[in-house]
Amino acid sequence: MDLQLRGKKVLITGASQGIGEGLAEVFAEEGCSLHLVARSGDKLQALAQRLRDEHGVDVVVQEQDIAAAGAAEAIGSAAGRVDVLVNNAGAIPGGDLWQVDAQNWRKGWEVKVFGYIDLCRTFYAAMKQAGGGVILNNIGNGGENFDFRYIAGSTGNAALMAFTRALGGRSLDDRIRVLGINPGPVATDRIVKIMKNRAREQWDDESRFTELLAEYPLGRAASVREVADLFAFLASPRSAYTSGTIITVDGGLTSRRSI
Known part of the structure; x- marks a missing residue:
């Protein structure tokens, strides 16, 4: 299936490893130009060179801490016009209410909750002015499975799910699609x-x-590839009527719950 993504410009945060690296690989295979953002400049440079060599695509890297003041504006200024924004950076710490103190709770949310929100605010406005785009938020099924041992993450993910639905519910009026993806364990x-x-x-x-x-x-x-391929499809015109919803990819874990 041709996903009709060739020539699109995709920005991926948290792109230096894990799911972010897998996302960069998949979009490069589809012929997209990439703007990769992460804190680890060395890893980004190595990944970018490999993708250029193997897929012949343009790759720009930006070493940036999403939690830093003005990060969203700095990324928006450096990237310019993008067709697809993938919010992927950040991992909220695990632990119960007493294991995750106030400082670490806020630190985790600065990247994954407020970082996502700030980047959406910046890039939605630019996409609207340009005539459209796609925003994909990598959230996690912890927002659907309320876990005492992952309380900061469950709460943050649930907030991002609500945010994504709220923003994506009307975004097609501006020719922008906003979606959330909830991977389970990867x-x-x-x-x-x-x-x-x-x-x-x-x-x-x-x-x-x-x-x-x-x-x-x-x-x-799940394998990284099983998750990354879903992102590529959802970013593509093949999924043009999908917005304001959350897609869970966890092998059915969320649906196994019972009393």
């Missing part, structure tokens, strides 16, 4: 760290983290 270094922490809490043995992973659908977490 096979990245981050999920391994989380599972090791939980194995240590449960059994005092982090090496047993694979037993927790085995409880997921198909006995594994």
Whole structure:
């Protein structure tokens, strides 16, 4: 299927590793030019060069802390006109209400909650003036599964889900589509760290983290590619009537809940 993305300009935050790196790979394969943003300049440069060599696309990198004052404006100024914004940066810390203190709670939200909101504010206005665009928010199914042990993340993700629905409900009036994607566990270094922490809490043995992973659908977490391919489709004109909604990709975990 031709996703009709060739020649589009895509901006991806948190692009240096994990899902962000996978997103850059997929959009490069589709022939998009890329503006990649992350705090790790060295990793970005290495990724950009590989994508240029392998896919022949234009890649610009920007080393930027999303939580810094004026970050959204700095990114908007550097990137210029973009067709697709993918908000992907940030990981809200795990832990219960007492393990995540006020400082770390706010620090996590500065990137993933307020960072997303600020970038949407900046790029929505530019897209409206240019005649349209797509905004994709990588949120996470913690916003649907209220987890005592991930309370800051569950709360932040739920807020981003509400924000995405509110913004995307009327955005097609401006020829802009706004969508949220809720991945469940994805096979990245981050999920391994989380599972090791939980194995240590449960059994005092982090090496047993694979037993927790085995409880997921198909006995594994989602691959980065399974998530990134969904983003590409949703960004494309093939999904032109989709806005103001959240798509969950977690192997059915959210739907397994029961009393």
